[in-house]
Amino acid sequence: MTQIKVDALISKQFLAADLNEIRAMQEESKKKQIQVEIVWRNVLLFVALHIGALIGLYQLIFQAKWDTVGWVFLLHTLGSMGVTGGAHRLWAHRSYKARFPMRVFLMLINSIAFQNDIIEWARDHRCHHKWTDTDADPHSTNRGMFFAHMGWLLVKKHKQLKIQGAKLDLSDLYADPVLMFQRQNYLPLVGIFCFALPTFIPVFFWGESAFIAFYTAALFRYCFTLHATWCINSVSHWVGWQPYDHQASSVDNLWTSVAAVGEGGHNYHHTFPQDYRTSEHAEFLNWTRVLIDVGATLGLVYDRKTTAEEVIQRQCKNYGCEAERAKMLQKLG
Ligand code: ST9
Numbered sequence: 001m002t003q004i005k006v007d008a009l010i011s012k013q014f015l016a017a018d019l020n021e022i023r024a025m026q027e028e029s030k031k032k033q034i035q036v037e038i039v040w041r042n043v044l045l046f047v048a049l050h051i052g053a054l055i056g057l058y059q060l061i062f063q064a065k066w067d068t069v070g071w072v073f074l075l076h077t078l079g080s081m082g083v084t085g086g087a088h089r090l091w092a093h094r095s096y097k098a099r100f101p102m103r104v105f106l107m108l109i110n111s112i113a114f115q116n117d118i119i120e121w122a123r124d125h126r127c128h129h130k131w132t133d134t135d136a137d138p139h140s141t142n143r144g145m146f147f148a149h150m151g152w153l154l155v156k157k158h159k160q161l162k163i164q165g166a167k168l169d170l171s172d173l174y175a176d177p178v179l180m181f182q183r184q185n186y187l188p189l190v191g192i193f194c195f196a197l198p199t200f201i202p203v204f205f206w207g208e209s210a211f212i213a214f215y216t217a218a219l220f221r222y223c224f225t226l227h228a229t230w231c232i233n234s235v236s237h238w239v240g241w242q243p244y245d246h247q248a249s250s251v252d253n254l255w256t257s258v259a260a261v262g263e264g265g266h267n268y269h270h271t272f273p274q275d276y277r278t279s280e281h282a283e284f285l286n287w288t289r290v291l292i293d294v295g296a297t298l299g300l301v302y303d304r305k306t307t308a309e310e311v312i313q314r315q316c317k318n319y320g321c322e323a324e325r326a327k328m329l330q331k332l333g
């Protein structure tokens, strides 16, 4: 385990070259009315997905077999961990290292979630951390909670995002053959892992109707995982605790931790983005941490980065609130 001993602000500056520049960019983005160009293809696809998901929800409650209910839960958990443990903590942040079999496993379960290929996901996410709440943040909360949640996927991206994002070094992502394989085969992979297998497995193994399996385990589950992820962009920048940094928009929130298998400690995560745990919450609220720790026990994961206690305390004292941290950890574990 590697302990990060630098101040959070220094580590933030490592990400965001100049904090004053970011503050100025945030103020600038509040002033201007941004012209949006709606992408109607995405609007129609998301409307169709939500209609399908509502049909799936009805079937899940009233018609599906119990095995199918368990299957939906398992797929949500696996797909989410492919996003949290893979795209997010491993590839976007490099908060730990993983050997080839673990990276293949994470890439495959990431394809269950169908949230763009990992290289694109990580590029947008690095922009989110580096230019949070500015025009170069793909889902800036300055543009409203609906935009932060899902509206950003329904319109063309801001030109500042493309200009600033082009300055990022993504060579580590392009150098990983597992990510290049996913990128080159993305549509077949999501076809198989997000839609085909979730539908066929219930039909072949416990005789579920293909109609119910498709609407519950493919459409409803996909839509549910998307909203759980999007809640980190909206709810986790809106309602909750801020023990580590009072100036940030990010918060720690119990419910997003539960729905997003351990990603709800977002105030902690924005303050210490290189920490593989992404929060101080207990393991039962952080299943992704459990997955990474199991990987380490099996020798598939190494060099997990954590933040030293004295650094966390200094950060809370200077930029957050120690009493709030104590109260939150007492309540949330
Ligand atoms: C989805 C993603 O849902 C969800 C991500 C959530 C992120 C959450 C983050 C916080 C959570 C962390 C914890 C994880 C929790 C997980 C919990 C799990 C329960 N930098 O994009 P294009 C340039 S996906 C630099 O087409 P448009 C670049 O040149 C859902 N450059 O822009 C690019 O070309 P290329 C399914 C950038 O035309 C070119 O612009 N997927 C950047 O404006 C064109 O890019 C969808 O719905 C950048 N950041 O279109 C698809 N970005 O790529 C939705 C772009 O070749 N997306 N460039 O280099 C789209 O249809 C389009 O992207 C668009 C914008 C319409 C939104």
Ligand code: ZN
Binding pocket: 088, 092, 093, 125, 129, 269, 273
């Ligand atoms: Zn992050």
Ligand code: ZN
Binding pocket: 128, 232, 233, 237, 250, 266, 270
């Ligand atoms: Zn955030």
